[in-house]
Amino acid sequence: MKSWSVRVLVCLSALILSSCSDSSSSSEELRVGGHAPSFSLKSLDGTTVTNSSLEGNVVVLNFWATWCQPCMGEIPELKELAASSGAKVIAIALDQDGVRTIRPFVASNSINYTVLVGDEEVFHRFNGVGIPYTLVLDRSQRVVSIYRGPVTKKSVDLDLKKIEKGV
Numbered sequence: 106m107k108s109w110s111v112r113v114l115v116c117l118s119a120l121i122l123s124s125c126s127d128s129s130s131s132s133e134e135l136r137v138g139g140h141a142p143s144f145s146l147k148s149l150d151g152t153t154v155t156n157s158s159l160e161g162n163v164v165v166l167n168f169w170a171t172w173c174q175p176c177m178g179e180i181p182e183l184k185e186l187a188a189s190s191g192a193k194v195i196a197i198a199l200d201q202d203g204v205r206t207i208r209p210f211v212a213s214n215s216i217n218y219t220v221l222v223g224d225e226e227v228f229h230r231f232n233g234v235g236i237p238y239t240l241v242l243d244r245s246q247r248v249v250s251i252y253r254g255p256v257t258k259k260s261v262d263l264d265l266k267k268i269e270k271g272v
Contacts, residue, residue, distance in 0.1 A: 135232040141166070141246045142230040146197065146221040149208050154195070154221055156246060162193040163268055164242040165261055168223065168233055170199045171210040175255045176237045180214055182258040187218035190258075190265055192241075194218035199228060199236065243268050 135142065145155045165186055169176035187194040196218060200206045203222050211220050231240065239252040241264040250264045 135240075135248060135251070137248050137251060139248055141240065141242050141248055144227050144230070146223055146227065149204060149211060149220050149222070154219065159193060159195070159242075160246055161244050163191070163244055163265060164240075164246075165190075165192050165194045166231075166240045166242060167194070167196045167256070168199060168228055168231070168236050168238040169196055170236055171206055172200070173236050179237050179239075179255050180216065182256065182261075184215075184217050185258050186261055190262065192261070192265055196220045197223035197227065199223050199225070241265070241268075 141156060143156045145153055148154055165183070167179065167183060169179070183194050183196065186192060196216070198207045198220055200222075207220060207222060228238075231238070235253065237252075237255055239250075239256040239261075240248055241250040241252075241261060243249050249268060250261075252260070
């Protein structure tokens with residue numbers, strides 16, 4: 106009986122440990138100071154945007170969805186950043202219905218920054234867990250800051266000042 110209990114315990118432990126790992130994740134964790142992963146996504150106008158096409162720009166990369174209430178609170182902050190900061194604001198929408206849902210939402214909210222149609226694979230490549238999720242990238246695509254949850258213009262402005270100073 107004792108041997109059976111030990112076997113069950115070992116099997117359960119193995120099952121629990123294997124479910125905690127993500128075999129699809131890259132061997133290198135995304136972290137501040139590291140390079141952002143590569144991607145190639147379509148914008149709402151059909152243009153392909155890649156990480157390499159953004160090199161040379163400071164980028165505020167925001168993962169969101171039209172159904173996400175905390176994401177809605179960020180939109181005015183991101184619109185203001187796009188209009189005044191000099192950083193390129195790129196939003197990656199994760200709506201399952203894609204352009205059909207995203208395009209009318211962007212128009213009705215007068216979003217003034219680039220919106221790309223993303224997917225779960227790209228989100229996971231960036232170590233996304235929940236949205237909103239925002240990364241600030243310097244001109245060489247290194248991660249300066251990671252925000253899990255809503256971001257404010259004030260916090261991103263501090264990151265942009267660090268980038269300007271070369272910190």
